[in-house]
Amino acid sequence: MPRRTGRPRTAGASPTGRGTREDILHAGARLFCTVGYGSTSTHALAEVAGVRQATLYHHFPGKHAVLLELLLGTVQPSLDAARALLAGDEPAPARLWALCAGDVRLLRAGEDNLGALYLLPELDDERFAPFHDRRAELEAAYRALVAACGVPADDVVRTAALVLGLVESVILQRRRAPGTLDDRTADVVADAALALVGLEPAHRAAHAGTGRRLAAPAPAAAD
Amino acid sequence: MPRRTGRPRTAGASPTGRGTREDILHAGARLFCTVGYGSTSTHALAEVAGVRQATLYHHFPGKHAVLLELLLGTVQPSLDAARALLAGDEPAPARLWALCAGDVRLLRAGEDNLGALYLLPELDDERFAPFHDRRAELEAAYRALVAACGVPADDVVRTAALVLGLVESVILQRRRAPGTLDDRTADVVADAALALVGLEPAHRAAHAGTGRRLAAPAPAAAD
DNA sequence: ATTATCTATAGATCTATAGATAATGC
DNA sequence: ATTATCTATAGATCTATAGATAATGC
Numbered sequence: 001m002p003r004r005t006g007r008p009r010t011a012g013a014s015p016t017g018r019g020t021r022e023d024i025l026h027a028g029a030r031l032f033c034t035v036g037y038g039s040t041s042t043h044a045l046a047e048v049a050g051v052r053q054a055t056l057y058h059h060f061p062g063k064h065a066v067l068l069e070l071l072l073g074t075v076q077p078s079l080d081a082a083r084a085l086l087a088g089d090e091p092a093p094a095r096l097w098a099l100c101a102g103d104v105r106l107l108r109a110g111e112d113n114l115g116a117l118y119l120l121p122e123l124d125d126e127r128f129a130p131f132h133d134r135r136a137e138l139e140a141a142y143r144a145l146v147a148a149c150g151v152p153a154d155d156v157v158r159t160a161a162l163v164l165g166l167v168e169s170v171i172l173q174r175r176r177a178p179g180t181l182d183d184r185t186a187d188v189v190a191d192a193a194l195a196l197v198g199l200e201p202a203h204r205a206a207h208a209g210t211g212r213r214l215a216a217p218a219p220a221a222a223d
Numbered sequence: 224m225p226r227r228t229g230r231p232r233t234a235g236a237s238p239t240g241r242g243t244r245e246d247i248l249h250a251g252a253r254l255f256c257t258v259g260y261g262s263t264s265t266h267a268l269a270e271v272a273g274v275r276q277a278t279l280y281h282h283f284p285g286k287h288a289v290l291l292e293l294l295l296g297t298v299q300p301s302l303d304a305a306r307a308l309l310a311g312d313e314p315a316p317a318r319l320w321a322l323c324a325g326d327v328r329l330l331r332a333g334e335d336n337l338g339a340l341y342l343l344p345e346l347d348d349e350r351f352a353p354f355h356d357r358r359a360e361l362e363a364a365y366r367a368l369v370a371a372c373g374v375p376a377d378d379v380v381r382t383a384a385l386v387l388g389l390v391e392s393v394i395l396q397r398r399r400a401p402g403t404l405d406d407r408t409a410d411v412v413a414d415a416a417l418a419l420v421g422l423e424p425a426h427r428a429a430h431a432g433t434g435r436r437l438a439a440p441a442p443a444a445a446d
Numbered sequence: 447a448t449t450a451t452c453t454a455t456a457g458a459t460c461t462a463t464a465g466a467t468a469a470t471g472c
Numbered sequence: 473a474t475t476a477t478c479t480a481t482a483g484a485t486c487t488a489t490a491g492a493t494a495a496t497g498c
Contacts, residue, residue: 006476007468020476036344039261041460055477057462119342119395121259157403162415165392166385172342173384180380192385195418229450230494243450264486278451280488 011050021059023049025073028066029112037067037122064127067117071131074114078103079134082141090210092148093194093203097211099145100167101190105215107170108181115171139164149197163193187212234273244282246272248296251289252335260290260345287350290340294354297337301326302357305364313433315371316417316426320434322368323390324413328438330393331404338394362387372420386416410435 002019016022027048031040042063046053060066081102085095107115117123123131143160151159166189174181190211194204225242239245250271254263265286269276283289304325308318330338340346346354366383374382389412397404413434417427 003470003476005470005474007466007478009477032344034344034347036259036261038259038263039345042462043460051476052478053460054462054479058476062461116344120344121255121257121339121342122262124257158408158411161396161400161403162389162392162412165396166388168392168395169385169388172391173388177384180384185381188381189385192419196415226450226496228448228496230452230492232451265488266486274450275452276486277453277488277490281450285487 009051011052013050015048015050020049020051020055023051024056024059024066025070028063028070029114029117032067032070032120033113033116037063037120064125067120067122068128068131070114071117071123071128072134074106074117075131075134075138078106079138079141082138085214086141086144088214090214091207092145092150093197093199093207094210094214096142096145096149096163096197097190097194097208098214099141100163100193101186101211101215103167104170104186104189107167108174108185113171113174115168116175118168119171146197149194149199151197159197162196166192166196186215232274234275236273238271238273243272243274243278246274247279247282247289248293251286251293252337252340255290255293255343256336256339260286260343287348290343290345291351291354293337294340294346294351295357297329297340298354298357298361301329302361302364305361308437309364309367311437313437314430315368315373316420316422316430317433317437319365319368319372319386319420320413320417320431321437322365323386323416324409324434324438326390327393327409327412330390331397331408336394336397338391339398341391342394369420372417372422374420382420385419389415389419409438 002014002017014020014023016026024045027045028040030048031044035044040063042056043053045063045066046056049056056063056066060069082099085099088095107113118135139160142164143156146160146163147153147156170181170185170189187208191204191208194207195201199207225237225240237243237246239249247268250268251263253271254267258267263286265279266276268286268289269279272279279285279289283292305322308322311318330336341358362383365387366379369383369386370376370379393404393408393412410431414427414431417430418424422430
């Protein structure tokens, strides 16, 4: 909701039509994913947002706060889904299927490849601790469901890492060959996850069916 | 081999003992992987290398050339192995197993997580085209072996992307939880790759055995 | 003489702040 | 009066070059 007061912009209207704060987040999403964090100047950020560089500081204390807000916005829907699935009483493989498929859908959704934010080396910084906390909880959910699928205790960490790796592979695939992703990708990845936890093909199909009902319908509209 | 001529350093001896050029590459490996490319200044690079900032330009035309050389050095051993395996006449699953296990070993080897260089958004730049060419060839090798494993033509691209995703998941896993990687990781990932291409557990074990012999012995020493 | 380093620095760029300006709201 | 933007800029930093220096080689 654009503010009605204040000096008008010289560069014209808000690109997103949702106000300057959103314009800046949108610009950050675009630039941090494609150019990088350290390689994106506050000037470039402002330019894409359609304002002057100094205007950023009216809305955010700095570049880092823009990135943090994007990161939290990315992990939150995933974490919400994970919590709901952890609390569910459906068979564990169906819930794991739904978690994987839901995350792949989120990674594929939106105009920008926001999952790529997670690949930035600059994330290893105190300032992004709130994001890392949520990520840790999400990873724990993957491990819990993998364990509940009957994977031996000694192999849970290892197997959960592989499952998460499969899901996250969508980030790099979207970057280098976006055309190879399609509506089937989420299902294929989730099916593969059930194969990794050792389920027989016959059982997989049934769990996938249940999982498909569990997975929230494709989010109506985000960006 | 350190040069014998030239003004001596003020900051003391070469950290790597292999000369300034190697010191700079070593510093780049450390910093680009942990801090990022855009966030690493030539000053920081020089400091870690143990020389003054201007000295970099005697050895490299700029930061980008340091990164390019690191990238090429990372992809080359992997590409060499892929070419050898593509030309082999052993069963395709055994060769795919060997390719995956070899790449995981390479990603786990060395003092720095050099695979993380591939995650840098800054790579999307003309200057790194030679690296992208080699990467493309490596990815084609994965697809060729996946196809040779009997995966239906329509699924080859999709499946190869998942296999590559499994292998690359080691990069992120090494970054966030290096302690969870061990000597078994390469085998586990390669086994999982065979599961993804649809092999039955009984067949997998045999191919893994052949693959293990194919995979070059762990590189004697790199770094 | 040759070489690899150094010091010094120009010029560009980047971050963050101070204060002016141009709108709306009361 | 309040607000969001703007212009202007200080101070820091960054890149890349010029030229001095301190070693070895001949």
